[in-house]
Amino acid sequence: MLTAMAMCDPDGFRARLRRPYRPTGHLKIMWVHFPHEGVITDDAGCRNLGQLPSFAGYFGAPRAGNAVRPSTDTTGRGGFVYLLHSDADVVEADAARVGAWSDEGALFDVRPAPAAAV
Numbered sequence: 001m002l003t004a005m006a007m008c009d010p011d012g013f014r015a016r017l018r019r020p021y022r023p024t025g026h027l028k029i030m031w032v033h034f035p036h037e038g039v040i041t042d043d044a045g046c047r048n049l050g051q052l053p054s055f056a057g058y059f060g061a062p063r064a065g066n067a068v069r070p071s072t073d074t075t076g077r078g079g080f081v082y083l084l085h086s087d088a089d090v091v092e093a094d095a096a097r098v099g100a101w102s103d104e105g106a107l108f109d110v111r112p113a114p115a116a117a118v
Contacts, residue, residue: 026088028054030098032061032078033071038110040066045107052094054085068110078102 006013040062049055060079062068071078081098085091101107 025084025086026091027056028083028091028095030081030083030095030102031071032058032081032098032102032107034068034078034108034110035070035103035105036110037069037113038067039113040064040068040108041111042109043107044109045101048101049081049098049107052083052097054083054091054094056082056084058082062108067113068108069113 002013002016005016041064043061043064046058046061049058058079058081062078068077083091083094083098085094
């Protein structure tokens with residue numbers, strides 16, 4: 001929008017640049033990880049995310065049938081939950097819930113991987 005405004009209404013664009021920036025919301029991005037190796041059999045727990053007041057979206061969510069392993073980095077294998085709300089306390093409370101759900105393995109049902117043959 002601002003790029004178009006700069007081209008089509010340069011005076012309005014310059015006036016807007018002089019206004020102080022005031023954020024209207026608080027954003028937190030939560031990395032979803034897996035505590036155990038296996039294959040996702042169900043993602044029903046992810047439906048609970050939509051009930052959170054600050055839930056804005058889930059990018060890169062794995063699907064049933066995907067193999068997962070314990071997460072050791074933030075490469076996005078488990079995806080990212082976006083929380084956005086005008087009240088920072090709401091975002092923090094929801095972030096604590098998402099973190100607990102991720103730690104407990106409550107977002108996905110994961111069937112353990114078969115033991116490797118020796």
